[in-house]
Amino acid sequence: MSTPNAALVSKLGEIVANVIQTTVEPDDLLIESGMVDSLTAVDIVLAVQAAYGCKVPPTEIEEHLESVNALAAFVEENQNA
Amino acid sequence: MYFDFDRCDFAEQDQANTAPALSDAQRQISWAGLLAATDAWQERARAAGVLPGHALVISGHKEIEFVVAMLGCLRLGITYVPVDSINPPERLKLITERVAAAQCYNATLNRFEAGAAVSAPLAEPGIAYIMFTSGSTGEPKGVQIGRDSVALFASWIRDCLALGPRPAFMNQMLFSFDFSLFDLCGALALGGACVLCPRETIAAPDAFVRYLADTGVQVWASTPAFVRQQFLNDDFNQAHLPQLGVFVFGAESLSPAMAEQLWARFPDARIINSYGPTEATCSTTWVEIKRPLDGARNPLSIGRAKPYAEVFLDDGEICIAGDHVMRGYLGRPDLSAKSLFLHNGKRAYRTGDIGEIDEQGLVYFHGRRDDQIKLNGYRIELGEIDAALASLPGVHAAATIALRRPDGSLVRMIGFVSSPETLAPGVIGPLPEQLHNWKQALGERLPHYMVPSELVACGLFPTNVSDKVDRKRLESQYRETRMKPTKEKP
Numbered sequence: 001m002s003t004p005n006a007a008l009v010s011k012l013g014e015i016v017a018n019v020i021q022t023t024v025e026p027d028d029l030l031i032e033s034g035m036v037d038s039l040t041a042v043d044i045v046l047a048v049q050a051a052y053g054c055k056v057p058p059t060e061i062e063e064h065l066e067s068v069n070a071l072a073a074f075v076e077e078n079q080n081a
Numbered sequence: 082m083y084f085d086f087d088r089c090d091f092a093e094q095d096q097a098n099t100a101p102a103l104s105d106a107q108r109q110i111s112w113a114g115l116l117a118a119t120d121a122w123q124e125r126a127r128a129a130g131v132l133p134g135h136a137l138v139i140s141g142h143k144e145i146e147f148v149v150a151m152l153g154c155l156r157l158g159i160t161y162v163p164v165d166s167i168n169p170p171e172r173l174k175l176i177t178e179r180v181a182a183a184q185c186y187n188a189t190l191n192r193f194e195a196g197a198a199v200s201a202p203l204a205e206p207g208i209a210y211i212m213f214t215s216g217s218t219g220e221p222k223g224v225q226i227g228r229d230s231v232a233l234f235a236s237w238i239r240d241c242l243a244l245g246p247r248p249a250f251m252n253q254m255l256f257s258f259d260f261s262l263f264d265l266c267g268a269l270a271l272g273g274a275c276v277l278c279p280r281e282t283i284a285a286p287d288a289f290v291r292y293l294a295d296t297g298v299q300v301w302a303s304t305p306a307f308v309r310q311q312f313l314n315d316d317f318n319q320a321h322l323p324q325l326g327v328f329v330f331g332a333e334s335l336s337p338a339m340a341e342q343l344w345a346r347f348p349d350a351r352i353i354n355s356y357g358p359t360e361a362t363c364s365t366t367w368v369e370i371k372r373p374l375d376g377a378r379n380p381l382s383i384g385r386a387k388p389y390a391e392v393f394l395d396d397g398e399i400c401i402a403g404d405h406v407m408r409g410y411l412g413r414p415d416l417s418a419k420s421l422f423l424h425n426g427k428r429a430y431r432t433g434d435i436g437e438i439d440e441q442g443l444v445y446f447h448g449r450r451d452d453q454i455k456l457n458g459y460r461i462e463l464g465e466i467d468a469a470l471a472s473l474p475g476v477h478a479a480a481t482i483a484l485r486r487p488d489g490s491l492v493r494m495i496g497f498v499s500s501p502e503t504l505a506p507g508v509i510g511p512l513p514e515q516l517h518n519w520k521q522a523l524g525e526r527l528p529h530y531m532v533p534s535e536l537v538a539c540g541l542f543p544t545n546v547s548d549k550v551d552r553k554r555l556e557s558q559y560r561e562t563r564m565k566p567t568k569e570k571p
Contacts, residue, residue: 021484021492022563034520034534039457040492042310058286058313 004072012075013068015051019043026068031061041065054078082112083272086235089155089228091116097272100247104296105145105277112272115149122146122153129184129193133158134202136180136211139256140173141188142166143279147256148265150186151210155228160208162223165255167528172221176213179223180411205408212259214359215461215531217452219468223411226259230362230405233389234262235270241367241387242267242353244327249274250300251293253283253307259363260331260458263302286314290321298322302329304458305339318346331355331364332458334380334446334490340370356383356446359460360420360430362405365390366444382443391424392444399436399444402429452552454483456491459530463494463552466533469526470496475515480542480550481533482559495559496533497542504540509562512538 009026016030017023019040030036036044041061049055052075056064064074082100085092091112098113110118131137137159141147147163154161162180164173166189177185183200184193209228213221238244250264252275268275276296283289301308308328311317319325328343328350335354343352357365368384386392390403406428409417420431435447452463463481470479478499484492496519497509504510512519516536523532543554 017564019492021486021560035493037493037534039306039310042313045313055313 004069004076008075009068009072011051012048012071015047016044016068016071019047024068026072028067030065030067032066036065044071048075052079082116084152084269086155086232086266086270089158089232091119093272097247100272101249101274101296102268103145103148103275103277105143106279106282108145109296110145115152118145118149119152119156122149123157125193126150126153126157126159126186131157131159131184131186131193132202134160134206135200136160136162136182136203138162138164138173138177138180138182138185138196139188140164140166140185142255143252143277144188144191145277146191147188148275148277150188151256151265152269155209155231160203160211160225162211162213163256164213165257167255167530168257169525169528171525172528176221176223179213179221180211203411205411208408211411212257212359215453215465217462217464219465221465222413222416224359225408225411226362227404227408230407231262231266233403233405234362234364235266237367237387237389238263238267239270242327244271244273244300247271247273248299248327249276249297249324250302251276251278251298253278253303254458258332258458259359260302260304262363263329263331264300267300286311287316290314290316293325294322297324299324300327300329301325302331304332305330305335306333306457308343309339312342312346319348319350322347325350327351327353329353329355331357332460333455335370336379337374337377337381338379340374340381344372354381354384356444357401358430358432358434360407360432361390361401361403362407365401365403365405366392368443378445380446382439383446384444385442386444391427392438393424394436394438395431397435397437398450399432399434399446400424400429401432402427404428406430448489454491454494456483456494456530461494461531466494466496466527466531467550469523469531470498470519470536472526473498473516473519473522475513478542478550480552480555482552482556484556484559493534496536497539497555497559498536499540499542500538501541504538506541507543507558508540509559510538510540512536 045056082093082098099111101109102112102115103110139150139161151161178197181201182196184196207227208225209231211223211225213223216222250268252264254261352370355364355367366384402424422429433450437445454461466481467479476498480497519536543551545551
């Protein structure tokens with residue numbers, strides 16, 4: 001996985017922070033730490049879809065919402081697909 | 082055939098008895114099959130020594146056997162106590178002791194098991210079930226609901242909702258929560274089918290939609306949050322679920338935006354909103370949400386009182402009167418006396434909910450008077466979590482807050498343990514080493530939905546005038562520390 005674009009990471013960080021009401025670092029573990037649960041994950045996925053037009057498949061949420069960096073890598077790969 | 086809740090028995094036993102009555106992940110049984118299974122279960126219950134007037138704890142998760150046992154209890158005059166396996170064994174044991182049940186029935190293993198060390202009949206006669214809800218002092222409260230109250234609830238579904246003949250209901254909410262009775266009572270009272278959806282089925286979105294389509298589910302009842310989760314699945318729509326025509330909501334606020342999103346997926350669906358605490362048999366008010374929603378208030382109204390209920394405000398607090406109000410908290414006359422009273426000769430209950438009633442008699446919910454919250458539909462007393470946290474090693478004082486978004490909706494819970502020796506007042510810091518496995522330790526006492534998302538240490542807690550922890554100030558301290566402005570713009 002190459003290093004994702006810094007502007008994208010920062011924007012996705014804002015999306016996540018708005019949902020969970022806590023600022024997170026790009027490599028903080030979101031799901032494993034308990035900061036993001038199955039319902040706040042839905043809000044993040046829907047917000048990302050609205051902003052970038054790409055949707056994290058329901059079965060791959062744990063993988064792509066592992067951290068803001070992981071989410072950025074997913075969005076980079078899928079936003080123009 | 083159908084189940085007559087007024088008589089607590091099957092009725093019209095010679096009619097339509099090959100129609101499906103119950104499905105779970107493994108199998109489907111017909112009405113005749115359900116009657117035979119219930120008869121057989123009652124024989125086994127008698128042989129196991131389960132007595133009328135006593136409590137029987139039923140544990141499990143969405144098995145046909147769980148429903149068979151509940152019906153068997155209703156027919157035998159046994160008070161059932163439903164405990165979903167989401168509850169850790171320690172909580173199951175605590176509940177079994179509290180109801181002094183001589184036996185437990187394990188629906189997952191389909192067997193009777195030993196119950197409380199000391200068993201005794203229940204003091205209150207005619208109780209259909211006891212459900213345990215979160216208690217603010219750390220002890221869950223047992224809500225006792227009469228058999229006549231359940232019959233009233235079933236009559237509302239049968240007489241007021243116009244669901245058509247023999248509808249199929251999705252049943253997804255845990256049997257330890259009374260909203261799950263909507264699907265069960267509806268299906269049984271109308272001679273329809275109840276489609277049990279275990280968590281493994283729900284976890285696979287494609288298979289879940291196929292299961293609902295194959296079983297012909299027509300009526301959906303859940304929290305709004307549960308529907309929102311389904312929005313991730315593109316197949317969750319009218320084309321894939323053409324029979325699904327009615328959505329019934331409860332347990333948390335419903336927004337106009339949510340209703341609009343649902344209609345975008347299911348243009349022809351009816352949407353019904355409902356409200357009511359466990360202490361008043363599932364729901365007390367209801368309303369059908371109609372289009373257009375322009376100018377509708379957010380959240381939407383929770384409706385008007387059902388025919389057998391009365392709803393009124395006392396100093397802004399929603400109060401409920403009627404025969405569907407509970408017969409008190411098990412073994413807690415002190416708590417019962419605080420919230421139960423007589424109103425026009427009927428039992429009445431102070432909900433602790435703040436409300437408003439408009440000129441048309443529509444009730445609106447405006448939050449709580451106390452520290453009870455609803456997180457994803459789960460009713461939680463923050464005080465119960467405080468008490469569980471305070472039992473962890475080395476913890477002297479603990480407090481739990483619910484973090485909210487600017488619009489007031491809840492995001493998650495955060496626990497605080499007091500470390501006045503190492504941290505200054507108002508300062509949030511890392512946890513002491515001995516608490517590294519706090520999540521596991523708490524999970525042995527509490528169901529996972531009551532475990533905070535995060536635990537932090539904090540200097541001396543802020544307190545209010547009555548010397549109680551000021552949760553609001555604790556929340557703003559957390560927010561100041563953790564919600565830094567995201568980035569300076571370049």
